[in-house]
Amino acid sequence: MSGKTHSGKCGFFAVSLTVFLCIAMATVGIGQPGELVLPAEFKAIDTPHDAGKSILLVWSRSPSEETRADKGLEYVIYEATSPEGPFKVEEKAIVGLEDTLCSDAPALFGFSPRHKNFRFVEISQVDEETEEVRQHWYRLGIRDETVTEPVMLDTIVTAKARMNYFMSHRWNTLLVLLLMAGLVLVCIEWAKKHPDLFIRKIPGIDAVDEAIGRATEMGKPIMYLTGYSDIDSIATIASINILAHVAKKVAQYDSRLIVPNKWAVTMTLTQEVVKQAYINAGRPDAYNADDIFFIAGEQFSYVAAVDGMMVREKPATNFFLGSFAAESLLLAETGFSIGALQIAGTDSTYQIPFFVTACDYCLIGEELYAASAYLSREPRLLGNLKGQDITKIILTILILLGSVLMSLHVFYPEQHWLQAIKHFFAAL
Amino acid sequence: MIWHELLGIWLAAGFTLAIYSFLYKDNPAYKLAEHIYVGVSTGYLICIAYWEVIDKKVIAALGQHEWIVIIPTLMGLAMFTRFSKKASWVSRIPLAFIIGYTAGVAAPNNIQGLLIEHSYATINPVLTAGFAPQLNAIIMLLGVTCGMIYFFFSVERKGPIKVAARLGIFFLMIYFGVAYGYMVMGRESILIGRLNFLILDWIKPTLAAIGRLFGG
Amino acid sequence: MGFFKRQLPMIIVSVVGFLMIVSYFSPAPFLQGMFTGANEWVQIIANFALVIGVFSLMRAHYIKIKRKEAGYGYSIVMYICLIFMTFVGLALERNIKSGGVFMWMFKWVNTPLTMTTFSLLAFYIASAAYRAFRARTFDATVMLVGALILMIGRVPLGAMLSDFVHQQITVTQIIPGLPEMAGWLLSVPAMAARRAIFLGLAVGIVATSLRILFGIERTYMGGGD
Numbered sequence: 001m002s003g004k005t006h007s008g009k010c011g012f013f014a015v016s017l018t019v020f021l022c023i024a025m026a027t028v029g030i031g032q033p034g035e036l037v038l039p040a041e042f043k044a045i046d047t048p049h050d051a052g053k054s055i056l057l058v059w060s061r062s063p064s065e066e067t068r069a070d071k072g073l074e075y076v077i078y079e080a081t082s083p084e085g086p087f088k089v090e091e092k093a094i095v096g097l098e099d100t101l102c103s104d105a106p107a108l109f110g111f112s113p114r115h116k117n118f119r120f121v122e123i124s125q126v127d128e129e130t131e132e133v134r135q136h137w138y139r140l141g142i143r144d145e146t147v148t149e150p151v152m153l154d155t156i157v158t159a160k161a162r163m164n165y166f167m168s169h170r171w172n173t174l175l176v177l178l179l180m181a182g183l184v185l186v187c188i189e190w191a192k193k194h195p196d197l198f199i200r201k202i203p204g205i206d207a208v209d210e211a212i213g214r215a216t217e218m219g220k221p222i223m224y225l226t227g228y229s230d231i232d233s234i235a236t237i238a239s240i241n242i243l244a245h246v247a248k249k250v251a252q253y254d255s256r257l258i259v260p261n262k263w264a265v266t267m268t269l270t271q272e273v274v275k276q277a278y279i280n281a282g283r284p285d286a287y288n289a290d291d292i293f294f295i296a297g298e299q300f301s302y303v304a305a306v307d308g309m310m311v312r313e314k315p316a317t318n319f320f321l322g323s324f325a326a327e328s329l330l331l332a333e334t335g336f337s338i339g340a341l342q343i344a345g346t347d348s349t350y351q352i353p354f355f356v357t358a359c360d361y362c363l364i365g366e367e368l369y370a371a372s373a374y375l376s377r378e379p380r381l382l383g384n385l386k387g388q389d390i391t392k393i394i395l396t397i398l399i400l401l402g403s404v405l406m407s408l409h410v411f412y413p414e415q416h417w418l419q420a421i422k423h424f425f426a427a428l
Numbered sequence: 429m430i431w432h433e434l435l436g437i438w439l440a441a442g443f444t445l446a447i448y449s450f451l452y453k454d455n456p457a458y459k460l461a462e463h464i465y466v467g468v469s470t471g472y473l474i475c476i477a478y479w480e481v482i483d484k485k486v487i488a489a490l491g492q493h494e495w496i497v498i499i500p501t502l503m504g505l506a507m508f509t510r511f512s513k514k515a516s517w518v519s520r521i522p523l524a525f526i527i528g529y530t531a532g533v534a535a536p537n538n539i540q541g542l543l544i545e546h547s548y549a550t551i552n553p554v555l556t557a558g559f560a561p562q563l564n565a566i567i568m569l570l571g572v573t574c575g576m577i578y579f580f581f582s583v584e585r586k587g588p589i590k591v592a593a594r595l596g597i598f599f600l601m602i603y604f605g606v607a608y609g610y611m612v613m614g615r616e617s618i619l620i621g622r623l624n625f626l627i628l629d630w631i632k633p634t635l636a637a638i639g640r641l642f643g644g
Numbered sequence: 645m646g647f648f649k650r651q652l653p654m655i656i657v658s659v660v661g662f663l664m665i666v667s668y669f670s671p672a673p674f675l676q677g678m679f680t681g682a683n684e685w686v687q688i689i690a691n692f693a694l695v696i697g698v699f700s701l702m703r704a705h706y707i708k709i710k711r712k713e714a715g716y717g718y719s720i721v722m723y724i725c726l727i728f729m730t731f732v733g734l735a736l737e738r739n740i741k742s743g744g745v746f747m748w749m750f751k752w753v754n755t756p757l758t759m760t761t762f763s764l765l766a767f768y769i770a771s772a773a774y775r776a777f778r779a780r781t782f783d784a785t786v787m788l789v790g791a792l793i794l795m796i797g798r799v800p801l802g803a804m805l806s807d808f809v810h811q812q813i814t815v816t817q818i819i820p821g822l823p824e825m826a827g828w829l830l831s832v833p834a835m836a837a838r839r840a841i842f843l844g845l846a847v848g849i850v851a852t853s854l855r856i857l858f859g860i861e862r863t864y865m866g867g868g869d
Binding site: 432435436437439440441443444447448450451459460461462463464465466467468469470471472473474475476477478479481482485486496497499500501503504505507508510511517520521522523524525526527528529530531532533534535536537538539541542543546547549550564567568569570571572573574575576578579596597598599600601602603604605606607608609610611612613615616618619621622625 | 856
């Protein structure tokens with residue numbers, strides 16, 4: 001009986017002690033967290049889509065990130081020239097918790113949700129002195145302000161920096177490019193069989209005849225500007241294509257065409273195109289190379305000179321087709337003041353409003369690129385327009401579908417595939 | 429004030445007024461300013477082209493035995509065949525090079541920078557928390573879709589396509605108005621900059637100098 | 645000869661273009677080097693071409709002087725300025741950006757002319773707006789309303805006006821203020837239209853580039869054959 005009582009007292013004491021110790025430990029634990037927990041995984045991989053200059057070190061997040069985030073927790077990368085060591089810390093290889101999650105770099109890792117649990121660092125494998133690519137070995141450590149020495153993971157990793165010939169993160173751009181190239185070719189073939197393809201009216205282009213006719217009647221010249229950009233802009237090439245058709249009509253109407261240029265290369269091309277147009281119209285003798293000239297090479301001296309020329313020559317019609325910047329309204333308002341009929345068209349979104357207000361007709365954005373095909377009435381080019389439309393239809397459908405799926409994703413956040421279309425359009 | 433700076437201010441003020449006189453009508457002052465401007469700016473361009481490109485990228489490269497630069501130099505020189513009637517076709521080669529470069533760079537760049545980027549920005553949840561964001565998302569989607577439909581060329585505008593294209597124009601007009609309004613303020617500030625120059629750098633010091641002259 | 649005049653340029657266009665596309669998708673150093681190299685080549689060619697441009701400019705003014713056309717005196721002035729600036733920049737001063745006569749000309753002649761010509765926009769923007777907004781069409785009205793809301797909404801007057809109306813007529817408080825309206829117009833309907841323009845543009849630019857690369861569009865080389 002007494003023994004029983006004794007053992008009962010002991011039991012009570014043991015339980016009390018355990019509870020006390022637990023409470024004490026827990027209390028201490030609040031002030032001083034337990035040991036730093038090392039990441040479970042650590043590996044080295046070649047950096048995708050680079051030219052064989054670097055590798056990526058990837059590791060799973062340490063559970064200590066949750067408990068000791070306020071203690072300046074960071075990872076340290078140690079580097080050695082051989083697997084045996086010695087491993088030394090490099091300044092560039094101290095990795096904090098900001099923007100180092102694999103999910104922060106979809107260009108390297110894609111959009112998988114599990115990448116939230118991994119961190120990474122990109123390490124160059126190029127020797128700074130010899131500039132040669134070499135192979136090094138790495139270890140991972142973890143530390144915060146409570147420890148003097150980082151806690152080290154035993155794993156030693158390495159990877160060879162390999163040359164990648166394809167930037168895999170640009171696969172979406174390549175796919176769209178191939179799709180569009182395919183559509184261009186298919187639609188051209190299709191258009192050859194369907195020459196009576198419907199193309200909607202483009203008012204600015206329909207007015208070309210009227211504009212040239214007006215100049216002929218008034219006995220005044222026509223001024224054609226290809227814009228602010230050199231030939232390094234597709235809008236300028238589109239404009240030169242339109243010029244070819246305009247020049248041919250001008251030659252037929254026996255009017256005078258003036259083309260002041262801001263660039264020597266565009267001047268050369270516009271001369272070539274106009275000359276050929278006059279030949280095609282059967283009037284090579286009417287071509288005057290001096291009417292297609294270089295007027296000034298700097299943005300506003302070009303404006304000053306063209307404006308001056310406009311008020312002196314008083315063209316009956318002005319064409320402003322191509323890329324334009326601040327000069328758009330400076331030219332168009334002067335053109336208006338002399339009573340010219342004005343047809344403009346630009347891809348510069350900020351300048352379209354100015355042309356819309358100051359010109360009689362304005363080709364908006366893509367219409368500039370469609371104009372050449374529209375004017376030429378050539379089945380191959382018209383077929384190309386059809387291809388452009390199909391691309392836009394596909395794009396519209398994808399945008400609508402993508403938005404619906406993203407809406408569903410709000411209700412089913414664990415269904416990551418619902419973001420697939422949005423992620424496809426990520427420019428990485 | 430140093431004499432050449434004083435001369436500069438007076439010249440600049442004169443040019444400023446000469447250009448503004450064009451607002452009234454074309455006149456000899458504007459013509460003079462215009463021709464000086466064309467001469468000076470073209471001279472400036474020639475010097476920049478020579479020192480920044482020909483000297484740095486051609487002559488320096490040849491000095492370092494980078495013989496590859498001979499190819500673009502020859503292509504550049506080939507442009508001069510424009511002066512000859514018989515050989516002018518040679519200039520088509522450098523022109524072809526530039527056009528090939530332009531088209532090859534433009535295609536992928538615009539897919540990535542315009543098509544992909546703006547599609548990405550447009551695809552968003554339509555059904556979100558709150559009435560206002562939801563309405564905005566729907567308006568955005570409607571605007572983009574109808575705007576795109578406006579640009580269809582080979583589809584006849586009748587029935588729903590006509591309505592959508594009309595709505596597209598409506599959205600475009602809002603954009604044009606807003607963009608116009610947005611640009612107004614930026615442009616006014618440049619005028620203010622010019623007026624500041626005229627008043628603070630030219631008229632004020634001149635009046636002060638006259639005052640000193642007559643007031644002792 | 646026809647091959648060199650017609651086909652060869654087309655082949656060069658296609659080959660250079662496709663090489664540029666390939667180099668866009670590949671990090672391989674020789675392709676990247678080619679991309680940078682091509683860019684420099686284009687600059688070099690364009691700068692050589694400037695000579696043709698300048699020649700054209702000089703010829704145009706020479707004709708005026710020779711024929712003693714009205715205002716040929718201005719052409720003489722142009723000649724003097726062009727020759728003076730070029731002589732100073734090429735022969736007298738090697739380091740043109742370090743000051744001296746060249747930079748003085750740039751600072752006191754070129755820059756004020758540039759800024760003044762640019763500032764003419766302030767007047768033109770007002771005159772064009774006045775005229776366009778007088779047009780009584782639905783589209784012009786939409787544009788006008790958009791522009792007005794933005795112009796007033798983005799200056800302090802807009803906020804003051806909205807506050808005043810909201811205080812005087814309580815019912816109007818359900819209507820957002822002008823600054824909010826301006827912000828909304830910019831970020832929702834205007835942004836939607838801008839994106840539609842951009843998407844259309846992208847398709848247009850890419851299709852035009854492909855037409856050029858495939859040799860379907862050849863108008864720019866003179867004639868469509």
